Amino acid sequence: MKDNICPICGKGPLKKEVIEEKFAYKGETITIPDYVISKCDLCNETIVDKGTLKSSAKLLKNFKCKVDGLLTGGEIKEIRRKLGFTQEQMSEILGGGLKSFARYETGQICQSKAMDNLLRILDRFPQVVHLIQKKIREQSKRLHRGLA
DSSP, X not given: OGGGBOTTTSSSBEEEEEEEEEEEETTEEEEEEEEEEEEETTTOOEEEOHHHHHHHHHHHHHHHHHHTTOOXXXXXXXXXXXXXXXXXXXXXXXXXXXXXXXXXXXXXXXXXXXXXXXXXXXXXXXXXXXXXXXXXXXXXXXHHHHHO
């Protein structure tokens, strides 16, 4: 923002404020303290600080997951660690790719209900992992024989 001038109206000065911001989703609310904004004195436009956007994104994604009844990123990470796998190993077992799984854990994206259900099953019945791994090995062997 050039010289603290509003990028919307191009004239008004921006004044930095630290506020509490409330967000609502499906009838539930979350309050984020220390929410940094810049407000234009002329057009009254509000611009959210880049650092605040980044830090609040994870909180808001976890909030959305909770409201939707899905595991949070921290809970997913806990399940993976409990099973003794790396993110790469879990993504291979579950499908969907390493980047997606890493984003579930960091709270950048929410997993599907189907993925959430699978994670809950693996948490409750860890022996199921071995069945999935066996199936992956069998498919890999068939694929290699077909290519040879």
